[in-house]
Amino acid sequence: MVGVVGIVIIFVMVFGGYVLAGGKMGIILKALPFEMIMIGGAAIGAFVLSNDGAGIKHTVKDVSKVFKGPKWKSDDYRDLLCLLFELIRVARANPVALEEHIENPTESSIFTKYPKIMTDNEAIALICDTMRSASMNYDDPHQVEEVLEKRIEANFHHSMHSTHALHSIADGLPALGIVAAVLGVIKTMASIDQPPEILGKMIGGALVGTFLGVFLAYGLVGPLAGRLKSVIEEDGHFYQLIREVLVANLHRHAPNICIEVGRQNTPGHNRPAFSDLEEALKATKDAA
Structure with missing residues (x-):
């Protein structure tokens, strides 16, 4: 909705003025x-070409x-922290019981409690792969943290493809606007024998190309790319939280401490309050 409001403001201010x-x-x-x-078609063609x-689908x-x-x-x-809390408790209490959850998360009684998280294959894979590796004694916190950092960075780089495009x-x-304007000038020069009022309209039409190219670049497409980048960066904190909690678990901190590490590494505007998270974790314990 905010994006739509921004577009409306741009059009009203530019054309209204x-x-x-x-x-x-x-x-x-x-x-x-x-x-x-000319301008939009050339831009789309260049996009497809590159x-x-x-x-393109991405x-x-x-x-x-x-x-x-x-x-x-x-x-x-909050749900992610609760999910990780449950998995860590199971891993500490009975490592064998953990296998049924991380090997088949779609059938897991823990994972299926959180349907929205289940829709993100990368988040689920990140959790399961890391906990599976830990169960196979690949549990050096520093090595695992480095591996997770590289994996998250690679996924982030892939996600940023759209903003680069x-x-x-x-x-x-x-530049495409200038191309269209030059073509308009060429057309005008071919009609140089026409009266000034006609030539004026033709020159004005040619300058629309320059205006349109600059307007689309800095009024629409550029801001869209900037906003998309900020959204992708914010969503990236979700995977970083997974890394922080799982690495804390490998340091053998208590489950509650691991979750608190994750809570404190959550962006401020999305960070659950300590008391709210405690109630959610208590409810998770009671349900278990």
Whole structure:
């Protein structure tokens, strides 16, 4: 919703100011379809040329995040901490019993309590792979932390592909606008024998191309890329929390301490209150 509001403000301020200053929308509306075909079509073509099929689908899908916002909310961080708490308690009490949960999480009585987390394959794989490795005696905290850091960094780099693609489009749009404007000038020069009022409209139409390229780059596509980057970075804290808790577990801290380490590494606006988390963990113990 915030993204939609931002777009509305951009259009109202730019075109509203233009009209209030005495500008006429007629010449812009007349040239807009043709300029959009040239500039927008060239931008889409360049985007397709510079990305493979997976990258194109990834970028198109990720644009919706600009309007939806971060995937993980405060309740999800609390649920993640509860999930990790249950798994750590099982691992400490009966390592053999842990296998049925980490080997088949879709059938696990613990994992299935948290359906939203179950929709994220990477989060589930990160938890299960790390705990499985620990059960196989690969439990050096420093080595595991390094492995997890590299894995999270690789996933983050992959997730950022969409923002790089959008930034590339934004960087190219002003130049494409100039291309469209130059073509408009060429068209105008071919009609140099026309009266000044006609030439003026033709030159104005050509300048719409320059305006449109700059407007799309800095008013829409660039901000979309920036917002998408911030959303991906915020969602990345979810996986970092998994790393912090699982590494704390390998240091053999008490389960409650491991969870508190995770809570304190949760972003402030999503960090569950200590008392709320204690109640959630107590409810988890009672249910178990």
